[in-house]
Amino acid sequence: MEAIKISDLCKAYGNTKAVNNISISVNRGEVFGLLGANGAGKSTTIECVLGTKKFDSGSVSILGMNPQTERKELFEKVGVQFQESNYQDKITVTELCEVTQALYKQPSDYVALLKQFSLLDKCKSQVSELSGGEKQRLFIIVALIPSPEVVFLDEITTGLDSRARRTVWNGLLELKKKGLTIFLTSHFMDEVEALCDRICILKKGTSIFSGTVQEAISRSPFEKFEEAYLWYTDEEEFNNESV
Structure with a gap:
């Protein structure tokens, strides 16, 4: 199909x-x-x-x-991730995931996704503090949160x-x-x-x-x-x- x-x-x-x-x-x-x-x-x-x-x-x-x-x-x-995604500077990884999760009826477990993409240790970090590669993985996770x-x-x-x-x-x-x-x-x-x-x-x-x-x-x-x-x-x- x-x-x-x-x-x-x-x-x-x-x-x-x-x-x-x-x-x-x-x-x-x-x-x-x-x-x-x-x-x-x-x-x-x-x-x-x-x-x-x-x-x-x-x-x-x-x-x-x-x-x-x-x-x-x-x-x-549908989930969408773009190379240049912009989020407010002071938001933490967990806060961004929770805000995104709240938008959908049956979201994925963002904690499991953070673990799967090796970002669980960054959950309390501000998005602005992440390296370029860490941000890239986070944006993929955000695209996957809607299930x-x-x-x-x-x-x-x-x-x-x-x-x-x-x-x-x-x-x-x-x-x-x-x-x-x-x-x-x-x-x-x-x-x-x-x-x-x-x-x-x-x-x-x-x-x-x-x-x-x-x-x-x-x-x-x-x-x-x-x-x-x-x-x-x-x-x-x-x-x-x-x-």
């Missing part, structure tokens, strides 16, 4: 097509990666999907609901060291086993290989590949995914660099 359905999505700013006829289908319980260089259209696509930005044409549904007209019902079942069926994660391990990245990966894979659908963006190809069942690569607002990581490799001249990704996203520049 489809958790997310995007059909012929288009969004332009003047003469610039930020999103050009993109179609994506994400199954329930799947980890799906939306990839592309900065400016490729990832953020605009996600904003259109979440209903925070109006698109010009096409259609979007999440869990069978329209994110623009059924926002209240939908966001009881979502679908979660959107943007650059989930930016600023994390290797151990923290593995902690996040393992936590997300455990949640996937429980049926959580994860839609993520990432610039780390090892992360994409470790987490994603399928991917879509964008270039200048257009989908240039959709399928599994292994299919992306097999359709390229390369044996490693990172090299294949560079080939897809900027073939001419990559070839010049290889000369």
